[in-house]
Amino acid sequence: MEELIVAFSVSALLIAACLYLHFKALRNGARIISELGAGVRRQMLLVMTMIFLTHLLEIVIFAIAIWAMAHNGVGSLSGAHTSTVADFFYFSIASYTTLGIGDITPEGPIRVVVGIEALTGLLLIAWSASFTYLTMERIWAPETD
Template sequence: MIAAVLVNSFVVVLTVIVHYEFLFRLTQLLPKMKVRHRFRIVLGVCGALTAHALEVWIFAFAYYFLNGVGGWGQLQGSFDGSLADCVYFSFTTFTTLGFGDIQPVGTLRYLTGIEALTGLVLITWTASFLFVEMQRFWNRK
């Protein structure tokens, strides 16, 4: 169980660092861009979506590797063990959509739960970031 907590913590910390760095870099980059102010918001959204996609892939790699290691549990259901299925499962978990066609069994359930919570927090953080950026640039000409 300690190994699960350590692995889960590592994956969460890594995704939070990635998210922080993306938003920090966007905060620095957007004001310096020589484009229309409204286009900056579009670039901010694209940057945030890129960050979220990368974070989903980090969790997907964790599922992919842990699924093949004994003692961590596995993903079952409409799952063929491919990285593509792990990415799909990660997207549905990160967004808390959860179609239910792939289910975690064993210790992987803890990573699934923490991914849903992490996704919720990071998506909310992105919404707050974009709101602040919109206030900053929206009314400028």
Template sequence: MIIVATFCVALLVATTLIHYEVLRALTLSLPVLTIPPRSKLIAVIFGAFFAHTAEIILYALTTYVLVRYLGLGKLGEIRHLSMSAAMYFSAETYTSLGYGDVIPSGDLRMLAGAEALNGLLLIGWSASYTYIAMERFWSGDEGEAAKVRRAPGAHRRTRRHPDVFRR
């Protein structure tokens, strides 16, 4: 159990860092790109999708190692765990889809719980970030939005979140 708990903490840290760095890279690169504002929003969506895919792969690799090499649990009735089965289980767990066709047993249940909680938090983070980006880029006129923010009295706007896309 201590081994799986250690893997859980390491994965929580690693996936949070991956997510942070991808969103940070988007924040720094999008304002200087000379592409239409709506295309910048598409870049945000693909960036978030890339981050989630990398995090699911990381969990799948850990699941594969824990089951196949350390024998710390099983995934349902699967006799010979393949990487594709570990990927399926990880994607299902990370997104909290919960089909229930592959059920973890043993210490692997702790990893599944941590992955589901982590996935929910990171998906929420992506949704929040995408909302901010959409608010910024949806109108397609960044210049006007920036002028409004710098206008006298702009500090009294009701917007409660910082403008993460402004340099």
């Protein structure tokens, strides 16, 4: 029961951290892009780069949390290779994007965190898609005199 409480607590902290990070990245990115006044191509490249790096950082945050839980005996990962940092990063990418390849599987309380990662990733990817659409609509809109 104690391990389950740890998993729910870690999940809540990860959700809060990722939502805050995503909000700040999109908010600051929008401000920088509007002040930049560069061409459409440069603005869109900046938007997409910022979004990609933000998602990558969120994946790393989840990977570190899953690694820490596994190394402290609060669940584990089993499957092909689960001993290196790269394996935890790979597993986190598959979970965050809801790809769920299945060659590595979570066991024990880590399953809660992995499920939350999938839900969080889905939410944040949709948020990024919406932000990208709104940015494109704003910068590609015809100029009015």
